[in-house]
Amino acid sequence: MSFFVRFWGIRGSIPTPGHLTKKYGGNTSCVEIRSDDSLFICDGGTGLRELGADLLTRGKKQITGHFFYSHTHWDHIQGFPFFTPAYIPSNTFHVYGTAEGDRRTYELLSGQMRSDYFPVDFGELRSNIVASHLDGGHREIDGVAVSFFEQHHPGRSWAYSFVRDGFKIVYATDNEIDLTFPRPEAVLKEPEAPRPIPEAFRQFCHGADLLIADGQYFDDEYEKKVGWGHPRASTIIDLALQSEAKQVAIFHHDPMHGDSDVDRKIALCKERAARVNPQLLVFGAREGLELRIG
């Protein structure tokens, strides 16, 4: 068994098309995870449109997919009305809330398709769209154990882990870990020192074969963006190191960052990782990249 993980949208906050973002891409959050025939979709930002188009070329008569939304900020749901497979009656999509009766995600997805915002009504999505949930934080779907963890983000957000046959993928975006530090000023005084990643989150990410995590800001940028819901990229390196992840994809790139800025951010992240564990593989999530895990 292998997981296949493909990045369809990696950008934070707002789509950023154009030549400056050609390499990493301009679509907002959407990551596809496949395990055998099962399809898991993390977030439905504008990258979801292209995933939808690609799914239709794969020759399956019936598509079943499981949607896990980190949260319902625009950049994570905007692609859904343009997800063509949702308009085809033979397909089924499960949209997971984090507790029984939690239909927040489902309601917000349908809400963005009200006529004030969008010409097509949610009811015109002919596929079978099922509001579902994770039982007590966990659920086994087609042999994949899925769990969630509540993060730090305005209006709440969730990280998800996917485990099968000992292989683990964590998707953790829109998470201002830096806000959990008991002494934020210590980071400014000693930026090189290891950061106090909360134990529970370290455990959640522990041993991930692939950790996909929001690393939107450079250190100096973060000072002006405290409370906006995103961490320093350097903090994600400490998360990866302390949770003993094998590789980390820095995700949710800032819309103000062109390819050269992201390159620079990743280079700094690599330096930080190499000082502690040269084995940790660090890279910038970029569209069109597909990894095989396991």
Add this chain to the structure above:
Amino acid sequence: MASQKTKNDWNDESTSEISVTLLPLSTEQTPSVLEMVQGPGAPRNYELFRAEMVVGRAIDADVPINSTDLSRRHVLLKRAPSGQYSLQDLESRNGAYVNGVKIHSAVLHDGDSIQLGSILFVFHEGRAMS
């Protein structure tokens, strides 16, 4: 206020009319290139002239490379209608790495490094080839 001299120097009527000849298209259309920077026969350039090209140890591979590090059919380079190439690992024994990341597939961009075993390439994106 501009002096009389400046006005004369930049007088429109001093432009001589010529018939413009378009430069040859070949300067606009350049194929993507796989530059081998490490490996047997390096440095060496392979122009990507087909929509699908296999790199491998097989003698009939589109880019045949005589190295036991490589599987017979190691990776496939595939051109999308947009002209963009992607790289796909063909279940090779030693895997394919783009910029140090082991990939299953990746859309390639100018300057990407591709490592197959001990063989190292740099991808150079062409222009307007489709």
